[in-house]
Amino acid sequence: MHSFIRGAGWGIGLYLCGTTVVSAQAQDNAEFLAQCPVRAPLFQLDELKPIRNLSTDAIGVRANQADIDSETSIASFTGNVEVQFNNQFLLTEQATVNQATGNINASGATQFTDGYVQVASENFRLNSGENRAYLSGAQYQLIDNGAHGTAELLAIAQEQVLLTGSTFTTCPTDNPAWQLSAEEISISEDEAWGEAWHAKFELFGVPVLYVPYLNFPINDERKTGFLFPTIRSSQKNGFEFEIPYYINIAPNQDATITPRYMAERGLQMQAEYRVLTDDGYGQLNLAYLNDDNSLETEESRYLWRVEHAQNWNQNWRSYINALDISDDDYLNDFGSDFAGRADAQLYRHARIDYLSDNVEVMLRAEDFELLGNYRSPYRTMPQIVTQAHWQGPRMLSYGVFSELTHFQNQEDSRDYASRLHVEPQVSLALEKPAYDWLTELRYSYTYYDQTASDSGLSENPSRGLPQFRMRGRLNLEREFNWDNTNYRQTLQPQIQYLYVPYRDQSDIGIYDSTLMQDDYRGLFRARRFSGLDRIADANQVTIGASTSVYNDSARELMRFSVGQIYYFDDSEVNLFDEASQVSDDRSDVAFETRFRLGQRWFINGAVQYDLEQENTRKSQTAVEYRVNESNLVQLSHRQVTNILNDDIEQLGLQTVYQVNSKWQLATNWYYDLQQKRTNDALLALQYNDCCWAVRVSAYRRINRNLELQQFDPMAGEPEFDNGVSIQFIIKGLGSDNGNLLELIEQSLFGYRHPFYLSN
Secondary structure, eight states: OOOOOTTSSOOOOOOOBTTBOOOOOOSOOHHHHTTSOOOOOSSOOTTOOOOTTOOTTOEEEEOSEEEEETTTTEEEEEEEEEEEETTEEEEEEEEEEETTTOOEEEEEEEEEEOSSEEEEEEEEEEETTTTEEEEEEEEEEETTTOOEEEEEEEEEETTEEEEEEEEEBOOSSSSOSEEEEEEEEEEETTOSEEEEEEEEEEETTEEEEEEEEEEEESSSOOOSEEOOOEEEEETTTEEEEEOOEEEEEETTEEEEEEEEEETTTEEEEEEEEEEEETTEEEEEEEEEESOOTTSSSOOOEEEEEEEEEEEOSSSEEEEEEEEEESSTTHHHHHOOSSSOTTOOEEEEEEEEEEEOSSEEEEEEEEEEEESSSOOOOEEEEEEEEEEEEEEOSTTEEEEEEEEEEEEEESSOTTOEEEEEEEEEEEEEEEEOSSEEEEEEEEEEEEEEEEOOOSTTOOSSOEEEEEEEEEEEEEOEEEEEEETTEEEEEEEEEEEEEEEEOOOOOTTSOOSSOOBOOOSTGGGGOSOSBSSSSOOOOEEEEEEEEEEEEEETTOOEEEEEEEEEEEESSOBOOOSSSGGGSBOSSBOOEEEEEEEEETTTEEEEEEEEEETTTTEEEEEEEEEEEEEETTEEEEEEEEEEEEETTEEEEEEEEEEEEEOSSSEEEEEEEEEETTTTEEEEEEEEEEEEOSSEEEEEEEEEEEEOOTTTOOSOTTSSOOEEEEEEEEEEEEBTTBOOOOOSHHHHHTSTTOOOOGGGTTO
């Protein structure tokens, strides 16, 4: 489900071109404002009883005493006077009504409402001919949203409120943190926006901004205009200032243009367009810096991204997601909402899918761009994948998988290949509550038409390989009681046998294959490599088991899994070197653990342990105390040995803590235990109440410099970038999501939920 949120809340923007000032909205803060106190009405009219059978334009009056002058047609009323005129109600102690003209005058304290606004004033005058009411010395409040203020003179006519010498605020308090004061304010009952002339914006009673004309939101409708700015400062970019300009194109379309000034680099222009339909959505993002002042070159730096999904009908759908940057250091220097600063590659793909009961067809184009000085990958331009499957008699099923792919080297147009792969299969599946069994037989045939520029490659190699797999699982469970609480434990042991004969594949180029991770689930895969350029030979048995504990609400409290592969023969097929071959009798032991202790504690761990070398190859652990999105602490540890002849070991700490209803703190810290240094650190503090919010953050992160390669990221002294950021939000004229979790998710090493640490 996709929906627009920018501009869906309150907002104000200042467009000072000539005398025109328009407004815009920021992100929706309805959830936060729901926690704010509701401003009490100026007065209660629950006991007021409308006068029955009162015709349109007729004036009805109740009072303790009435005096009617027959010569002047003026009626005077005193004592608990209630006046009703076209769904407008007036309460006062003394009022006069001109029966000839229909004019009403009231002196002294009065209370007036028309169902849209409540007004308490010093006096009241109604010109019934113009259907216009005047109240002086007025204090008013909009009934629907609690916006309120004062006015020297307030006029109400034809569903419009005009205020002279007035103030306006949506703060629920009597002493608001901010307010608008203007010579004149106009508010229309059937419009979402008010207008102000010669307006001053005041913070804590101090005028901070004057605009000759301003319009501002009354409800949550979007409107074109500026959003609130963000101010930052960093060593690389210097002083930064950005102010988004929001354009409300249509109910299902909008755009945002954001100038971003960086003192050390120049002016960058950013733009975003979004569209939402019943059957799909789309988004286009652009960022462009004509000349980076911090670099000697005069080349422009840019980012563009397009995403679109569409369901054309019941069978056809399409999707595209593409991102491109001008240089490898763009993300490190400027950041992005669509890729992390630590990302090592960009992935772009577009696809069209056809789906039916028995056949699935996909037409796809995909492209990987590696960031840094690495081997240029191949584009898939295009790829056609077909998966057909049928249910046979009893437990038999049949299927055919086919793929036709063309690969093109990104940097060398003379380096290309086409691949045809056909893979029929037959399987026998038996499923019972206590067990399941799968026997599978496949035969894959692959044909290549490739350039043979590299030594050892053939122009038209082919490969035929059978594959046989059997897998069986038991599903065991028991009930037990511990500490007077009922629990259910499940145990699922499983075994798999896999056989794939050896074929020499050294004359085939490597276009889309890589080694997959051997975690617990990976031990039961049918292949060791992704893609189809290398299919590893196998004669092996995998044994594993997983056990879980559930409470009486079927919530999983604990899971422990362990597995290992036993090799009967060495696997001779490799990728780029012999390191990807299998020469041991058994694989690393893969462990996975998950614990949920009570409602707030989560523990997740995954380990790959080498029994031959008696050391840990890979491990990752996360311990999290989580109350809600605003209160959590996570401590994590990651370790990988022998990566580029080096070991990686990192310790991480992420915290989001709601100190009280107004103050929130967030930290993000990653420490390299091998290099004895902090690679990424962030500290953010946010004050947030119903009237305004301010967020101050400071960071220190490692500067990757992928293109310049100024340092070896695995050793030596790297460069670091330090910076601060401040964002000020006015509630009711702008908003904030009130949650710092998203901020630490955007760090170099962002937050991950412990159950999805591998993602």
